[in-house]
Amino acid sequence: MCRDYVLDCNILPPLLLLFSKQNRLTMTRNAVWALSNLCRGKSPPPEFAKVSPCLNVLSWLLFVSDTDVLADACWALSYLSDGPNDKIQAVIDAGVCRRLVELLMHNDYKVVSPALRAVGNIVTGDDIQTQVILNCSALQSLLPLLSSPKESIKKEACWTISNITAGNRAQIQTVIDANIFPALISILQTAEFRTRKEAAWAITNATSGGSAEQIKYLVELGCIKPLCDLLTVMDSKIVQVALNGLENILRLGEQEAKRNGTGINPYCALIEEAYGLDKIEFLQSHENQEIYQKAFDLIEHYFGTEDEDSSIAPQVDLSQQQYIFQQCEAPMEGFQL
Numbered sequence: 001m002c003r004d005y006v007l008d009c010n011i012l013p014p015l016l017l018l019f020s021k022q023n024r025l026t027m028t029r030n031a032v033w034a035l036s037n038l039c040r041g042k043s044p045p046p047e048f049a050k051v052s053p054c055l056n057v058l059s060w061l062l063f064v065s066d067t068d069v070l071a072d073a074c075w076a077l078s079y080l081s082d083g084p085n086d087k088i089q090a091v092i093d094a095g096v097c098r099r100l101v102e103l104l105m106h107n108d109y110k111v112v113s114p115a116l117r118a119v120g121n122i123v124t125g126d127d128i129q130t131q132v133i134l135n136c137s138a139l140q141s142l143l144p145l146l147s148s149p150k151e152s153i154k155k156e157a158c159w160t161i162s163n164i165t166a167g168n169r170a171q172i173q174t175v176i177d178a179n180i181f182p183a184l185i186s187i188l189q190t191a192e193f194r195t196r197k198e199a200a201w202a203i204t205n206a207t208s209g210g211s212a213e214q215i216k217y218l219v220e221l222g223c224i225k226p227l228c229d230l231l232t233v234m235d236s237k238i239v240q241v242a243l244n245g246l247e248n249i250l251r252l253g254e255q256e257a258k259r260n261g262t263g264i265n266p267y268c269a270l271i272e273e274a275y276g277l278d279k280i281e282f283l284q285s286h287e288n289q290e291i292y293q294k295a296f297d298l299i300e301h302y303f304g305t306e307d308e309d310s311s312i313a314p315q316v317d318l319s320q321q322q323y324i325f326q327q328c329e330a331p332m333e334g335f336q337l
Contacts, residue, residue, distance in 0.1 A: 074114035120160035139178035158198035204245035228276035
């Protein structure tokens, strides 16, 4: 690969030396663009030891005012942080996190997009590494991005938050306190499918690791219906994500029913009201074994063995990549005597 060849030729030291000189802006732009390309690639990635010396230079390039320089510096950091936790830690140790978070509020999407990718990569690390980003007030910068007119920014922001909600309960609470979840649930209902997928991960992750109070908060915000709506999409992975979220909620309801002695799971009715039970029943004939087994288990465990009318098969809406269930309507006329 040409990238590895020039790295093996020891290009990095003279390239980095250029940044210590007074250069014309065009030279700086070209140099940081070259630097970002040396850091780029996943199959395979560059040898980290050969490109990590550029981290110190990248840390101060983030404070250059030129948009092109900023964008390429952020792209370079996004490439360097895309990998295992030791790479993420090296990027954190370069002291770039706070500035990356600040750049999420930049007025040019050309800068916001790579800064967001770098921040998102960092929070794929462990809880301690994620906390570094949270300590930089990242959620306050991410919240406005959830209403961005640019769908790719909205999607990446949801993906970033989904990695935060995969953390510990204190981190989930931080997301709650930042008032992020109402926006996520709105996205889950109205956004393009690729963005809804990331929002679904964010909510299901929170139901997986969250406390009882945190899960109840999500239910009160109205997360059940949009999760039920995802059960009709043709993306098997997202159907599983939605089923897992609903299962986590139902499990909590079962615990509440045992604790208060009523024996009634309060979330079963909410799922039925959202036509979720009909959709789960239909999934018992899904071609994916994990999905139909999960659907069968949910019905058997939480909804009993009542016979439901499953004679009407759903229609298929290919434009939306999902199945359409017809809601049963009462007959217009009453019983004839």
